[in-house]
Amino acid sequence: MPPTLSQKMPDFAELPDARLVVTGHTPDGTSVFTSDDIRSPFMPFGPQSVHFTSFHASPSVPASNIAPYPNLATVLPRCPSEGVLFAITDYPPGFSAPMMHRTQSIDYAVVVSGEIVLALDNDDEKTVKAGEFIVQRGTNHAWHNRTEAPCRVVFVTVGTEKIVLEDGKVLEETVFGKKPE
Numbered sequence: 001m002p003p004t005l006s007q008k009m010p011d012f013a014e015l016p017d018a019r020l021v022v023t024g025h026t027p028d029g030t031s032v033f034t035s036d037d038i039r040s041p042f043m044p045f046g047p048q049s050v051h052f053t054s055f056h057a058s059p060s061v062p063a064s065n066i067a068p069y070p071n072l073a074t075v076l077p078r079c080p081s082e083g084v085l086f087a088i089t090d091y092p093p094g095f096s097a098p099m100m101h102r103t104q105s106i107d108y109a110v111v112v113s114g115e116i117v118l119a120l121d122n123d124d125e126k127t128v129k130a131g132e133f134i135v136q137r138g139t140n141h142a143w144h145n146r147t148e149a150p151c152r153v154v155f156v157t158v159g160t161e162k163i164v165l166e167d168g169k170v171l172e173e174t175v176f177g178k179k180p181e
Contacts, residue, residue: 015090015113015150017041018053022069034069041090042074051090052077059083061158078175079105079157089143091116091151097142104173105157107136114151117144138163138171 041051054072
């Protein structure tokens with residue numbers, strides 16, 4: 001039986017920190033594991049707000065398999081304009097994004113636990129549950145977790161060209177409701 005609002009909310013910490021296994025090569029080309037560790041989430045808005053764990057980013061495509069592995073432990077997950085990003089976002093119970101935003105990317109997303117509401121600027125919304133998928137194509141959007149359980153979403157984002165409408169208007173990237181400087 002699900003808890004009522006008068007009962008204790010599930011602990012946001014019930015989502016485990018992510019384990020990341022990375023491979024690479026020796027100088028002679030032999031395949032090796034280069035790291036195997038637990039990644040702590042980045043919590044720029046505090047421990048009771050959304051958590052980010054970025055695993056890998058490349059500034060361009062094709063990506064390099066020999067470039068130094070990026071340290072993304074304390075950066076917001078932002079897709080490079082001509083590159084790719086691989087990350088997870090954990091949304092606490094009752095989370096509601098304060099503003100809509102648009103990224104200059106196509107975002108492939110998988111809800112791996114819980115459920116999330118994807119809201120668009122035309123007031124349409126869709127609830128996406130664990131095991132379901134999203135292809136988010138540069139639209140102005142916001143995320144809401146209206147449940148009493150945390151939600152984890154895996155994102156692979158790929159930089160895209162700016163969207164230019166038929167009338168020539170360019171849909172700029174926004175972050176937290178404003179244009180980046």
